[in-house]
Amino acid sequence: MRRILPASCxxxxxxxxxxxxxxxxxxxxxxxxxxxxxxLRAAAAKIIGAARSGDHAWRTLARLCDEVGPRLSGTxxxxxxxxxxxxxxxxxxxxxxxxxxxxxxxxIRGAESLSIxxxxxxxxxxxxxxxxxxxxxxxxxxxxxxxxxxxxxxxxRKDEARGKIVVFNFAMKEQPEMFRSYGEAVSYRWxxxxxxxxxxxAAMIVRSVTTLRARAxxxxxxxxxxxxxxxxxxxxxxxxxxxxxxLQDAGTPATLRLVxxxxxxxxxxxxxxxGEIKGxxxxxxxxxxxxxxxxxxxxxxxxxxxxxxxxxxxxxRVLKETGLAPKRTVRVVLFDxxxxxxxGGKAYFEAHRGELKAHHAALEADAxxxxxxxxxxxxxxxxxxxxESWLPLFQPLGSLWxxxxxxxxxxxxxxxxxVTSLGLTTDSRHYFDYHHSALDTADKxxxxxxxxxxxxxxxxxxxxxxx
Numbered sequence: 001m002r003r004i005l006p007a008s009c010x011x012x013x014x015x016x017x018x019x020x021x022x023x024x025x026x027x028x029x030x031x032x033x034x035x036x037x038x039x040l041r042a043a044a045a046k047i048i049g050a051a052r053s054g055d056h057a058w059r060t061l062a063r064l065c066d067e068v069g070p071r072l073s074g075t076x077x078x079x080x081x082x083x084x085x086x087x088x089x090x091x092x093x094x095x096x097x098x099x100x101x102x103x104x105x106x107x108i109r110g111a112e113s114l115s116i117x118x119x120x121x122x123x124x125x126x127x128x129x130x131x132x133x134x135x136x137x138x139x140x141x142x143x144x145x146x147x148x149x150x151x152x153x154x155x156x157r158k159d160e161a162r163g164k165i166v167v168f169n170f171a172m173k174e175q176p177e178m179f180r181s182y183g184e185a186v187s188y189r190w191x192x193x194x195x196x197x198x199x200x201x202a203a204m205i206v207r208s209v210t211t212l213r214a215r216a217x218x219x220x221x222x223x224x225x226x227x228x229x230x231x232x233x234x235x236x237x238x239x240x241x242x243x244x245x246x247l248q249d250a251g252t253p254a255t256l257r258l259v260x261x262x263x264x265x266x267x268x269x270x271x272x273x274x275g276e277i278k279g280x281x282x283x284x285x286x287x288x289x290x291x292x293x294x295x296x297x298x299x300x301x302x303x304x305x306x307x308x309x310x311x312x313x314x315x316x317r318v319l320k321e322t323g324l325a326p327k328r329t330v331r332v333v334l335f336d337x338x339x340x341x342x343x344g345g346k347a348y349f350e351a352h353r354g355e356l357k358a359h360h361a362a363l364e365a366d367a368x369x370x371x372x373x374x375x376x377x378x379x380x381x382x383x384x385x386x387x388e389s390w391l392p393l394f395q396p397l398g399s400l401w402x403x404x405x406x407x408x409x410x411x412x413x414x415x416x417x418x419v420t421s422l423g424l425t426t427d428s429r430h431y432f433d434y435h436h437s438a439l440d441t442a443d444k445x446x447x448x449x450x451x452x453x454x455x456x457x458x459x460x461x462x463x464x465x466x467x
Contacts, residue, residue, distance in 0.1 A: 034389075035392060036389070036390065036392055036393050040390075040393060040463075041393065043322075043324055043462060044393040044394070044396075044459055045396075046322040046324060047318055047319075047322060047324065047455060047458050047459045047462055048396050048397065048455045048459065050317075050318045050321050050322050050458075051314060051318050051451055051452075051454045051455035051458055052448075052451045052452070052455060055447040055448075055451065056314055056317060056451075056454075057307075057310045057311060057313075057314040057369075057447075057450045057451055057453075057454040058310070058369075058442075058445060058447035058450050058451070060088070060309075060310040060313050060314060061302060061306050061307060061309070061310040061369065061442055061445060061450065062442045063088075064081075064084065064300070064306050064309060064310070065300035065301075065302055065306060065441065065442040066300075066442070067084060068080055068081045068084050068300070069300045070295055070296065070297045070298065070299060070300055070301065071293065071294055071295050071300075071301070072107075072294060072295065072296060072297040072339070073104045073105070073268075073270060073294040073336055073337040073338075073339060073340055073343070073344075074104050074105050074106035074107055074265070074268045074270070074337075074340070075106070075297065077297075078104075078270055078293075078294060078336065079270065079271075081293055081294070082099055082270070082271050082273050082293065082334075082336070085273040085293055085309070085334050086098075086099060086273050086275075088313055089273065089275035089313070089316075089332065090275075092275075092313065092316045092317055092320065093316075093320060094275030094276060094277060094316060094332065095275065095276050095277070095278055096274075096275065096276050097273075097274070097275040098273075098274050098275070099271035099272070099273060099274075100271055100272045100273075100274050100347070100348065100351055101269065101270075101271055101347065101351075102269075102270045102271050102272055102336040102337060102343060102344050102347040103267050103268070103269060103270075103343070103347070104267070104268050104270045104336055104337040104340060104343050104344075105264065105265075105266070105267055105268060105337075105340055105343070106264065106265035106266055106267070106268045107131055107132055107262070107263070107264050107265065107340075108262065108263050108264075108265050109129055109262050109297060110135070110260070110261025110262055110263075111259065111261045112127060112128060112129050112234070112259065112260050112261065112262070113127065113140075113257075113258075113259045114126075114127035114205070114234065114236060114240075114256060114257070114258050114259075115256065115257045116244075116254045116255070116256060117142060117255050117256065117257050118254065118255040119247070119252050119254070119255075122257075125236055125237070125240040125243075126215050126216065126217050126236060126237040126239075126240055127205070127217055127234050127235065127236045127237075127240075127258070128217045128218075128219045128234060128235055128298065129219070129232070129233070129234050129260045129262040130189060130193075130206070130219055130220060130221070130222040130233040130234055130235055131219060131220060131221040131222060131296075131339065131340070132221055132222050132223065132224075132264065133193070133222060133232050133233045133234065133260060133262050134230045134231070134232055134260075134262070134263065134264075135232060135260045135261050135262045135263050136203065136232050136258055136259055136260045136261075138261075139259075140257045140258055140259035140260075141165065141202050141203050141232065141257070141258045141259075142255065142256070142257045143163055143164050143165045143202045143203070143255065143256065144163075144164050144165070144253055144254070144255050144256075145164065145165050145166075145167050145205075145244050145247075145248065145253055145254045145255070145256050146160055146161050146164040146165070146166050146167065146201070146248075146253070147167040147169050147241070147244050147245045147248045147253070148166065148167070148168060148169065149168075149169055149170060150168070150170050150188075151188075151195060154166065154168075154195060154196065154199060158198075158199035158200075159199075161196060161199035161200055161201045162199065162200030162201070163200065163201075163202055164201055164202060165201065165202055165203045165204070165205060165256050165258060166192075166196035166199070166201040166203075166204050166205070167204075167205040167206075167207075167236070167241060167244055167245075168188045168192050168204070168205070168206045168207060169207050169241050169242065169244075169245050170185060170188045170206075170207055171185075171207065171211075171238075172184075172185040172209055172210060172211050172432065173185075173211075174211045176429060177428060178211075178428040178429060178431055178432050179367070179428055179431075181211075181432075182209065182432060185209045186209050186220070188206050188207070188209075189206050189209055189220050189221075189222055189233075189235065190220075190221070190222055190223050191222075191223065191225075192204045192206050192222070192233060193222055193224065193230070193231050193232070193233035194223070194224055194225035194228045196231065197228050197229045197230070197231045198228055201231060202231060203231050203232045203233070203234075203258050204231060204232070204233045204234075205233075205234055205235070205236050205241070205256075205258070206233065206234070206235050206236070207235070207236065207238060207241040208235045208236065208237055208238060208241075208437070209235075209432065209435070209436075210238065210432045210433060210435065210437070211238075211432065211433070212238075212430075212432070212433035212434075212439075213238050213239060214237075214433075214439060215237045215238075215239050215240070216237060216437045216438055216439050217234075217235045217236055217237050217437065218235055218432075218435060218436040218437040219235055219296055219297075219298060219436050219437070220235070220296070220339075220436045221339060221340060221341065232258060232260045232262075234258065234260060244256075270336050270337070271336060272293075272333055272334065272335050272336050272344045272347060272348055273293060273333070273334040274331065274332065274333050274334075275316075275331075275332050276329055276330065276331045276332070277316065277319065277320075277325075277326055277329065277330040277332075278329050279326055279327050279328040279329040279330075279465065280325045280326070280327055281327040281328075282327050282328045282329075283328075283329050284329070284358055285328040285329065285358055285360045286328065286329050286331050286355070286358050286359050286360060287326070287328050287329070287330050287331065287359075287360050287361050287362070287363070287461065287464045287465045288331050288333055288359060288361070288362040288363070288411065288414070289312050289315060289330060289331070289332055289333070289362070289363045289364075289457070289461050290308075290312055290332065290333035290334060290335055290362075290363075290364055290410060290411065291305045291307075291308025291309045291311065291312050291334060291335070291364060291365050291366060291410075292305045292308065292309075292334070292335040292336070292337075292338030292339070292344065292366060292409075292410055293305075293309055293334040293335060293336060293344075294335075294336055294337055294338055294339055294340075294344075295339070295440075296339060296436050296440075298436070298437055298438040298440070299434075299437065299438045299439065299440040299441050300440065300441055300442065301440055302369070302434070302440050302441050302442045302443075302444055302445050303368035303369055303370075303431060303434050303435065303440055303444065303445060304366070304368065304431075304434075304435050304436065304440060305338070305365070305366050306369075306442070306445075307365070307368055307369030307445055307450060307453070308364070308365035308366050308367075309334055310369070310450065310454065311365045311369075311424070311450075311453060311454045311457040311458075312332050312334065312365070312457070313332070314454040314457075314458065315330075315332075315454065315457055315458040315461050316330075316332060318454075318455075318458045319458065319461070319462065324462055326461075326462065326465035326466060327465060327466045328360055328464075328465040328466070329465075330461060330465050333348055333410075335348065335410040338366070338409055338410055342409050342410055342412065342413075344410060345409060345410035345411065345412060345413055346413055348410070348413075349413035349414060349417075356414070356417055356419065359414060359419045360419075360420070360464065360465075361379075361419065361420040361421070361422070361464040362407060362411040362414045362415070362419055362420070362421045362422070363407065363411075363421075363422045363423075363424070363457065363460055363461060363464065364407055364408030364409075364410055364411045364421075364422070364423050364424070365408070365423070365424045365453070365457055366408050366409060366410070366423070367423070367424065367425055367426045367428060367431065368426050368428065368431040368434075368435075368445075369426070369445040369446070369449060369450040369453055370426035370427045370428070370430070370431065370446075370449050370453065371398070371426060371427045371449045371452055371453065372394075372397055372398070372400060372424060372425070372426055372427075372452055372453045372455075372456040372457075373398070373400060373401070373425050373426060373427050374400045374401035374402060374403065374425045375387075375400070375401075375402050375403075375422045375423065375424060375425060375456075375460065376402075376403055376404070376405030376406060376407060376408075376422065376423045376425055377402055377403070377404065377405065377407065377420070377421070377422045377423075378404070378405065378406055378407055378415045378420070378421045378422075379418075379419075379420035379421065380418075380420070383420045384402070384404070384420075386467065387402060387420075387422070387463075387464075388402045390460075390463050393459060393463070394456060394459060397452050397455055397456050398452075400456065405423070406421065406423065407421030407422045407423040408421070408423035411423075420464075422460060422464075424453065424456060424457050424460070426449075426453055
């Protein structure tokens with residue numbers, strides 16, 4: 001039987017799984033290594049000092065959030081974001097600033113509501129449609145709720161699901177490394193509608209992929225299995241899903257009315273935003289640094305991934321301010337359409353397939369603007385060992401580690417072709433409090449933590465470009 005997800009959704013699932021896999025293992029204790037040479041130590045001190053001065057990264061993030069706001073790929077907001085980013089690159093003095101074509105997709109969010117219509121008086125619940133969901137009829141879908149804890153319970157109770165609204169009450173587990181929990185919980189968002197449809201359900205509601213109880217639902221992309229009826233999918237708040245569970249456990253299951261005026265609108269011509277610092281000695285060798293520019297439409301995507309955008313732009317400012325010119329060309333890429341399935345990352349790979357051998361390394365930030373804790377790294381063993389030898393240079397930022405894993409979703413296609421790829425990892429304990437929700441605003445990002453994350457990002461960029 002064919003796998004459930006369309007290619008773009010499957011790419012997101014693979015990327016999330018690699019994040020979770022990398023995040024789920026404690027890194028080994030680093031071996032004893034000689035102290036880095038004095039010139040590198042001096043350069044590291046300059047970079048960290050410049051990044052920690054003046055909240056520059058946070059002010060860039062605030063400008064993105066305040067001047068552009070939400071920037072869902074496929075909506076009129078995204079081209080404005082791309083224009084904003086290109087203007088910032090030119091302000092920073094990047095060379096060859098350009099918009100490289102990407103074919104993204106349009107999905108239109110309309111009026112959305114979820115109500116309990118019985119037992120008792122009608123009352124509204126907190127809900128958002130999932131990206132790519134089909135809509136309901138104009139009058140909505142009114143049906144009894146069937147609340148299940150997981151896929152196994154749905155399988156046991158599939159004979160009860162026909163004509164109902166299946167509600168998945170799978171709780172994301174709280175732990176120090178939350179990306180591991182995400183990899184487990186997000187499968188309900190991605191595949192829940194098709195699994196419920198196989199049992200004859202009329203619609204699907206998923207418990208938001210978060211542990212924060214703020215009655216704020218979290219959206220995200222979903223997929224449909226080929227050959228299975230497409231039913232609407234939405235996310236509800238933790239509190240409301242648990243309320244539905246209590247009603248069912250008490251023997252009085254709720255009847256729900258779900259209204260989603262959501263629909264897909266076809267392909268859209270958009271762009272990645274690219275600019276360069278030309279290398280002084282090896283300009284034909286490229287170090288890609290990047291983040292994804294698109295965000296979900298509920299907020300300005302401050303942690304996901306405005307913080308990564310700010311880090312990439314701050315790296316340029318820091319290198320220019322300190323006079324630490326890179327020997328290799330540093331290519332800044334702000335990717336389109338990561339939330340739709342890495343469409344910008346794939347477009348970059350295809351556009352630059354002919355120069356893959358010139359790509360020396362790639363670095364991505366897509367884990368929020370929190371305190372840096374380490375890097376994931378995919379590459380040849382000797383390259384990983386060399387990068388690990390640089391860790392003492394990061395000591396002013398804490399005891400950062402290096403571990404095996406994918407560098408990040410947008411540079412994943414490069415990593416698969418053997419390009420050394422790194423991802424900055426941050427303290428993820430609160431990342432999913434805000435992820436894909438209306439709470440992901442600039443005030444949730446601590447300027448000093450973002451400074452340190454930007455310092456780690458800028459220092460790694462310099463080292464990769466000058467090794």
